[in-house]
Amino acid sequence: MKNEDNVILIVDDVSINIQMIKEILNEDNIYKFIFATNGNQAVAVTRKAKPDLILLDIIMSGMNGFEVCEVLKASSETADIPIIFLTAKTESEAIVRGFELGAVDYITKPFQKDELLARVRTHLKLRQSERALRENKKNLERLVQEELEKRRKQEELLIQKSKLESLGRLAAGIAHEINQPLAGIAMGVENILLRTVNKRIDKEYLKHECEFLLQDVDRIKHIIEHIRIFSREQQSVFFENVDIKEVVENALLMVGKQYENHNIKFLLELEENIAPVFGNKYKLEQALLNLLSNSKDALEDKSRSETKLIKIRTYQDTEKICLEVEDNGKGISEEDVEKLFEPFFTTKSPDKGTGLGLSITYGIIKEMRGEISVQSKAGEYSRIKISLPKIINQ
Ligand SMILES: Nc1ncnc2c1ncn2[C@@H]1O[C@H](COP(=O)(O)OP(=O)(O)OP(=O)(O)O)[C@@H](O)[C@H]1O
Ligand SMILES: [Mg+2]
Structure with missing residues (x-):
């Protein structure tokens, strides 16, 4: 944000004071001014215009400067706007009260031109840096969030991939495990067939061979049963x-x-x-x-x-x-x-x-x-x- 964008609200029930402040600050020729001549008006204008800095008189008829400050600090919408108290008093009590209420600084009347300019410039700069920091923080948080989300998605994909791969590995394993008894069965059946063709088959041989076949069938059954429970459990x-x-x-x-x-x-x-x-x-x-x-x-x-x-x-x-x-x-x-x-x-x-x-x-x-x-x-x-x-x- 450039200085030209800075809007300063001057609150004083004596218009001549407002005029004076405006003239001094105009030397920088980069601020926009809005004004209020009593407390209620100050609160209303602040809520509407959200100025970048408030120069706030303490002693005013009706709502005084401290009360205005309290109201503004109590609302999240206006709490961040820096307030500089304008005080005719140099009593430390009023100054301490102002700081306690959340003011960032004070300026004593009658105004010293250089002091007024310096304090206003400093606080506007501070406000700008604060805003930039907040903006950076927000951006950073957004980036971190995006990065986290990206990683979460990548991890999800990897987990999915890993599940598929272990399934693939398991399937390859199972194929090997079943292949062996299956080869046994194929060979047994071929032998029986060959002997049947050659009419060399007898009961004893057939019984023996079938027992072997059943052993292989049992092994396959056992493997499949185990896989079934394994994947479920x-x-x-x-x-x-x-x-x-x-x-x-x-x-x-x-x-x-x-x-x-x-x-x-x-x-x-x-x-x-x-x-x-x-x-x-x-x-x-x-x-x-x-x-x-x-x-x-x-x-x-x-x-x-x-x-x-x-x-x-x-x-x-x-x-x-x-x-x-x-x-x-x-x-x-x-x-x-x-x-x-x-x-x-x-x-x-x-x-x-x-x-x-x-x-x-x-x-x-x-x-x-x-x-x-x-x-x-x-x-x-x-x-x-x-x-x-x-x-x-x-
Ligand atoms: N017995 C081992 N001999 C040598 N290195 C091993 C051994 N066990 C694990 N590692 C090492 O540990 C790393 C992590 O193992 P891990 O099992 O967690 O993952 P991976 O085998 O790489 O992948 P995945 O198991 O998900 O397919 C392996 O990449 C390998 O470098
Ligand atoms: Mg591994």
């Missing part, structure tokens, strides 16, 4: 006693074959008769699947001649049940370890990772009152350890 808040060994076995049922097809060997050290933990077994399975998926990615760059290993270990100590997933993949740098559980932290390309796997896992483990920690050496191994409170006397 994922959203559930239902907690129960969970056998961690069963969680590992179910996770392997979902992805084990797929990993083996990637030449990954599993080393299982699952302690027998381990005490249960309290939680949701499908969510825990999801947590483990997330760790396994990271291990698989970490092993990706290893050459065929190198052994790709994932070790899954479950054991108990006095208070905790522990589940460890260790791989001999590319490991994690010290710098990255710090950020591992942060949502959206990823070192993978956008089509490979969203950086949500471990933060979701962290959330699941925290919900079960557990801890999750990581040990790793870049280029050598990573070991993620989950420890959960043990349910005793069950």
Whole structure:
């Protein structure tokens, strides 16, 4: 805003004073003036014209300057307008009262030209800076709001993408898992057909072969049943006693074959008769699947001649049940370890990772009152350890 835009309201019941002030300030030739000769008029004019500065006489008949000031400061519409009191008195009492009521300054009569000019200029400048600051603040707030909204939308998209990707990964896993028994069934049926054609079939052989076929059919049924419950119970808040060994076995049922097809060997050290933990077994399975998926990615760059290993270990100590997933993949740098559980932290390309796997896992483990920690050496191994409170006397 330029100075020319500044409107000054002069309030005095003696018109000669108004005239004098106007003449002095006209030296700057950049202000517009409005006037009031009593308190009520001053309030009405201020509400209507919203001046940039008010020069307000204290002693007036009817509503005095202090009262006008009180009324204006009480309304949010006019509270910000700076008020300079014009006082014939030099008594400190009146000046202090004026400041207490929210005035920014005072000028004593008779007016000193330079003083009047200097004070008016200073307060108008201050007002301008204040306005600019407020405007900046508003702009800044708007920008922050816009940025936050943008990020929220991006995060929503990423979460959606991550869900789709884990679904994709799971689907790929399931395809592998079902493929194997299906191949068994196909081979069995072909054999039966061949023997039927060659009339070499006997009852005993047929019984034996059908038993094998049924085993494969059962395996597929088992996998499909598990997937069905898994996808439903994922959203559930239902907690129960969970056998961690069963969680590992179910996770392997979902992805084990797929990993083996990637030449990954599993080393299982699952302690027998381990005490249960309290939680949701499908969510825990999801947590483990997330760790396994990271291990698989970490092993990706290893050459065929190198052994790709994932070790899954479950054991108990006095208070905790522990589940460890260790791989001999590319490991994690010290710098990255710090950020591992942060949502959206990823070192993978956008089509490979969203950086949500471990933060979701962290959330699941925290919900079960557990801890999750990581040990790793870049280029050598990573070991993620989950420890959960043990349910005793069950
Ligand atoms: N076993 C591991 N070996 C090496 N690096 C790992 C391992 N586990 C996690 N990381 C590192 O931690 C990062 C974050 O893992 P997180 O599972 O949260 O996300 P992501 O795997 O990148 O993506 P998403 O799981 O959402 O597909 C990974 O990008 C990777 O750099
Ligand atoms: Mg991951």
